[in-house]
Amino acid sequence: MDSIERFLKEICEAPGVSGYEQPVAQLIKAGMRDYADEVREDRLGNLIFFKKGTGENRPRILLAAHMDEIGFMITKIEENGFLRFAPVGGIDPRTIVGQEVLIYAKERLHGVIGAKPPHVTSDEERNKAYELEEMFIDVALPEERVRKLVSVGDIVIIKREVIKLAGSTVSGKAMDDRAGVAVLLVCLQELARLQHCADVYAVATVQEEVGVRGATTATYGIVPDIGVAVDVTHGDMPGVPEHETCRLGKGPGITIGPNIHPTLGEELIRVAKEYNIPYQLETAARPTGTDARAIQVSRGGIPAGLVSIPLRYMHTSVELLDLADVKMSGRLLAYFVAAVDMAFVEGLSCC
Amino acid sequence: MLLKKLSEAYGVSGDEGNVRSLLRTELQDYAEELTTDSIGNLYVKKGLGKKPRVMLAAHMDEVGLMVVGFEKSGLLRVTAVGGLDHRVLVSKPVVVGNNHVPGVIGAKAIHLQKPQERKKPLEIDNLYIDLGVQSQEEAEKLVKIGDYVAFRSSVNEIGENCLLGKAFDDRAGCAVLAEVMKADFDLELTGVFTVQEEVGLRGAGVAAFNVHPEAALVFEATSAADVAGTKEAGHVTQIGQGPAITIMDSSFITPQYMIDLAVKTAEKLGIPYQFRRLTTAGTDAGQISQTHEGIPSLVISIPCRYIHSPATLINLDDYQNTIRLAKGILKAIEEGGLPCEGTA
Numbered sequence: 001m002d003s004i005e006r007f008l009k010e011i012c013e014a015p016g017v018s019g020y021e022q023p024v025a026q027l028i029k030a031g032m033r034d035y036a037d038e039v040r041e042d043r044l045g046n047l048i049f050f051k052k053g054t055g056e057n058r059p060r061i062l063l064a065a066h067m068d069e070i071g072f073m074i075t076k077i078e079e080n081g082f083l084r085f086a087p088v089g090g091i092d093p094r095t096i097v098g099q100e101v102l103i104y105a106k107e108r109l110h111g112v113i114g115a116k117p118p119h120v121t122s123d124e125e126r127n128k129a130y131e132l133e134e135m136f137i138d139v140a141l142p143e144e145r146v147r148k149l150v151s152v153g154d155i156v157i158i159k160r161e162v163i164k165l166a167g168s169t170v171s172g173k174a175m176d177d178r179a180g181v182a183v184l185l186v187c188l189q190e191l192a193r194l195q196h197c198a199d200v201y202a203v204a205t206v207q208e209e210v211g212v213r214g215a216t217t218a219t220y221g222i223v224p225d226i227g228v229a230v231d232v233t234h235g236d237m238p239g240v241p242e243h244e245t246c247r248l249g250k251g252p253g254i255t256i257g258p259n260i261h262p263t264l265g266e267e268l269i270r271v272a273k274e275y276n277i278p279y280q281l282e283t284a285a286r287p288t289g290t291d292a293r294a295i296q297v298s299r300g301g302i303p304a305g306l307v308s309i310p311l312r313y314m315h316t317s318v319e320l321l322d323l324a325d326v327k328m329s330g331r332l333l334a335y336f337v338a339a340v341d342m343a344f345v346e347g348l349s350c351c
Numbered sequence: 352m353l354l355k356k357l358s359e360a361y362g363v364s365g366d367e368g369n370v371r372s373l374l375r376t377e378l379q380d381y382a383e384e385l386t387t388d389s390i391g392n393l394y395v396k397k398g399l400g401k402k403p404r405v406m407l408a409a410h411m412d413e414v415g416l417m418v419v420g421f422e423k424s425g426l427l428r429v430t431a432v433g434g435l436d437h438r439v440l441v442s443k444p445v446v447v448g449n450n451h452v453p454g455v456i457g458a459k460a461i462h463l464q465k466p467q468e469r470k471k472p473l474e475i476d477n478l479y480i481d482l483g484v485q486s487q488e489e490a491e492k493l494v495k496i497g498d499y500v501a502f503r504s505s506v507n508e509i510g511e512n513c514l515l516g517k518a519f520d521d522r523a524g525c526a527v528l529a530e531v532m533k534a535d536f537d538l539e540l541t542g543v544f545t546v547q548e549e550v551g552l553r554g555a556g557v558a559a560f561n562v563h564p565e566a567a568l569v570f571e572a573t574s575a576a577d578v579a580g581t582k583e584a585g586h587v588t589q590i591g592q593g594p595a596i597t598i599m600d601s602s603f604i605t606p607q608y609m610i611d612l613a614v615k616t617a618e619k620l621g622i623p624y625q626f627r628r629l630t631t632a633g634t635d636a637g638q639i640s641q642t643h644e645g646i647p648s649l650v651i652s653i654p655c656r657y658i659h660s661p662a663t664l665i666n667l668d669d670y671q672n673t674i675r676l677a678k679g680i681l682k683a684i685e686e687g688g689l690p691c692e693g694t695a
Contacts, residue, residue, distance in 0.1 A: 079579075110515065
């Protein structure tokens, strides 16, 4: 296992549901601090890695990947100690039945998501998907102890280790967007040996899954000239038209569309071509569901770009991606950063 | 812990070899004779020549999937082996084939679904196993048509004295049987670890024919539906309330004198017990009881929540009490002989 794979495994397995990113933030800080000149946190919890450029007149580049993950929150303790819960972020309830979970209560509890058992279910019901309202978490404790340990509002994640699959593919929870954070690490490592004029602010953002909030305050605080978000995009899978997806292992997706500054999109493509980094064009006809959505309209408007890692089964606990794409994305970002100077930034104003 | 090892082993119906070799290793020092038959049942004999001859059975197989085809993209199409609730399959890790190649069962991302799609369960025909390969050729290097697919989950102790893991149906029964076979009784005992229970009680009849016992005890795991949103009348069994005695299911009606034997033993030894309160589903007793001219049988089960899923839950007191009750019943037979119609 190389260092990037190890880093990704470690941060994917850690808890960090939107608004509760501290545990994963600690690990990210430990894994990335050596590649930054300065590390700080803002009030919302964004983790900012600053790497100084060499130019005299230095543009400021924001690179954003969100570290929060989707999860659940306890809403009610039922009779006999069963727990009801609500989603934090967008979850398909059909994908969570029978999942083992970890509840961050007064102590960490291990449980399982249950639903009405099949033999007491009519055929008609069996042809309907389980709904969130009929699910519960079972921690196999008497009600009295559950009430002592668990509070409404406690955070829950699916318990899942990262699994190594064929070739350089891996699967697990929270690859969206811890893989993006791993891209930031690859980028900073590459930048350690490249000359770059611009100041770089690589940020592990918070609360993306509940409305791109971390990217909003990060952009406000950093005042960047350019912002590039790193996120995941849908990989090829059955039932989804090919033109809506990117192939795994074929390089980062580079997005074009109204959310993306045209010159930034073109520059990312130019850099990919120049350095022979495979890439895939991705079109977004609407504001993207990524940090780029917030960056573009923060302050007086910041030119935004988006680099994406192809990933299958998004927002399930078996999100699957190819580590080769993570590495290629990191290299692309680094070479992009190295090419930015003040003249480029000045050219971004629309004439 | 034997139960943990057994639960984590892969052994879908028809592919019980891993479980069989674990049990063979575990019991070889205790057995007077250790044999197998053509379908794959494992026989562990003790007290050869003693009377009466009693057969004890627990099935080694678990529910799972089988690879039936490839997509050009390298995804695997599968079908169910045994009674699976297709609604628990999605977003779970699995292993495929003899080399235990890891894979996952994926689902279309919620972002790409239409609202009405979300209301329908994901049928097995629409589910795929993803090995992380890029093409059918790559997939074919790793797995083949007909490969068995098992859930991948480890056993953990959770809550108050409970275990969470896969395949307690019926590896918990196998563990009970193994523990019982380690004790000595003045009986001829044949412990049979059966195959293919989940696809229609295929192994047990063959075993009962070969052993030809005067009575049989079957150790099982059975549904416990004592969960939120289910009325008490539908609980079937409750975890922590002791081993469950079957009165009747779709495959078998227990003779009253066998029920009495279990109840009296439990009461005498102060072991909590409950009746299994459902008349459907079946166990190996369905076949055993109809073999030769009929073999009186008894089914004792460990209550198990979320049965046939990758994360099933049992209570360890129930497990220990099932072992105690099983030994108690054998002791009672040793002392008072086999019960029969009219004895009570």
